[in-house]
Amino acid sequence: xxxxxxxxxxxVGVTATRNCATPxxxxxxMLLVAMPFAFGANASSVYGMMAVGIITxxxxxGMISMLMQNNKLLVRTYLAERRAQKLAVTDSLSGLRxxxxxxxxxxxxxxxxxxxxxxxxxxLYLDLDGFKAVNDEHGHIAGDLLLAAVARRLSASxxxxxxxxxxxxxxxxVILPGGDETVGETLAGRIITACTEPFEIGLxxxxxxxxSVGGATSVQGGLAPIEALAAADKGLYAAKRxxxxxxxxxxxxxxxxxxxxxxxxRDGEPTEGLPR
Numbered sequence: 001x002x003x004x005x006x007x008x009x010x011x012v013g014v015t016a017t018r019n020c021a022t023p024x025x026x027x028x029x030m031l032l033v034a035m036p037f038a039f040g041a042n043a044s045s046v047y048g049m050m051a052v053g054i055i056t057x058x059x060x061x062g063m064i065s066m067l068m069q070n071n072k073l074l075v076r077t078y079l080a081e082r083r084a085q086k087l088a089v090t091d092s093l094s095g096l097r098x099x100x101x102x103x104x105x106x107x108x109x110x111x112x113x114x115x116x117x118x119x120x121x122x123x124l125y126l127d128l129d130g131f132k133a134v135n136d137e138h139g140h141i142a143g144d145l146l147l148a149a150v151a152r153r154l155s156a157s158x159x160x161x162x163x164x165x166x167x168x169x170x171x172x173x174v175i176l177p178g179g180d181e182t183v184g185e186t187l188a189g190r191i192i193t194a195c196t197e198p199f200e201i202g203l204x205x206x207x208x209x210x211x212s213v214g215g216a217t218s219v220q221g222g223l224a225p226i227e228a229l230a231a232a233d234k235g236l237y238a239a240k241r242x243x244x245x246x247x248x249x250x251x252x253x254x255x256x257x258x259x260x261x262x263x264x265x266r267d268g269e270p271t272e273g274l275p276r
Contacts, residue, residue: 023071027064034060091166093144094151099167105175109225113218121225122179122217124188125232126154128170128195129210129244138203145201146209153194158187173229181249184215188247196245212239213247223252 019026034056041053089101097105109121128150135143147170154164158174165173174191176183191211198206214235218228231252238248 019067021071021074023067026067030060030063030067094148094166096151096155096172097163097165099165102165102167102173105163105165106226106229109175109218113220113225116220119178120180120217120219121228122176122181122184122215123225123229123232124174124176124184124191125214125229125236126172126174126191126211127236127240129212131170131209134207134209138207142201142203142207146199146207149199149201150195150209150211153197154191157190157194162187173232179217181215181217184217185247185249188213188215192245192247210245212236212244214239215247215249216252217249227252 019029038053038056038060041050041056044050044053089098089104090096091098131143131146134146147166150170150172151164151166154172154174158164158176162174162176162179165175167173174187176187179187191213195209195211198208200206214232214237216223216228216231216235218225223231231250234252235248235250238250239246242248
């Protein structure tokens with residue numbers, strides 16, 4: 001009986017410590033192991049076995065309590081890791097994806113493009129018109145509030161499948177999976193219209209700015225994704241030269257061999273085409 005008691009205690013202890021990720025399963029397993037022994041000990045006529053049964057029940061309750069505590073610690077650790085992972089790829093000011101997230105996405109897109117496994121992907125490169133004047137006149141706090149407000153409008157202007165990035169400053173990038181030149185132009189027009197509406201950021205008067213947008217499209221047999229992003233950047237400069245507040249699509253140049261292109265993604269970060 002003593003050996004049986006030791007076996008029960010060992011099985012209950014191992015179950016409690018090794019299965020804290022599944023507390024319901026672990027609790028059920030411990031009950032199935034320990035309770036028959038506890039009932040048998042209490043029903044035994046052997047002297048002292050009732051005490052063993054009581055101790056077994058107390059051990060079971062203690063192990064279940066330890067199991068639940070370990071589960072809470074495990075869940076807390078998991079959530080902390082999730083938050084850390086999210087913060088690593090999220091711009092804390094705007095809540096959008098950050099530069100690192102954009103670099104990771106470009107590496108993934110380039111890898112898929114080289115393998116011939118993806119269709120068209122369009123890129124929109126945006127820069128705010130008049131943002132520096134707001135920063136200079138009202139201070140950086142007002143500028144930060146304005147950037148956050150712009151981020152919300154951008155997210156509301158694109159499709160749910162279109163990730164929006166803030167790589168830095170007052171520049172933004174939108175990736176349009178499956179989007180061609182027509183889709184890019186349509187969404188760019190929607191963004192320009194949304195950003196011309198005055199922004200309420202807590203100042204005495206609403207703030208008025210604009211946005212210039214450049215675009216380009218990556219297709220199989222044409223521009224690689226990193227080249228399309230660089231072309232969209234050139235389109236942005238063309239939009240600035242055209243008077244700002246407009247959209248310009250840049251055709252870029254076809255690349256017969258993305259692997260030999262100087263802008264191909266290597267083991268490190270993309271060598272060109274990413275936001276400055």
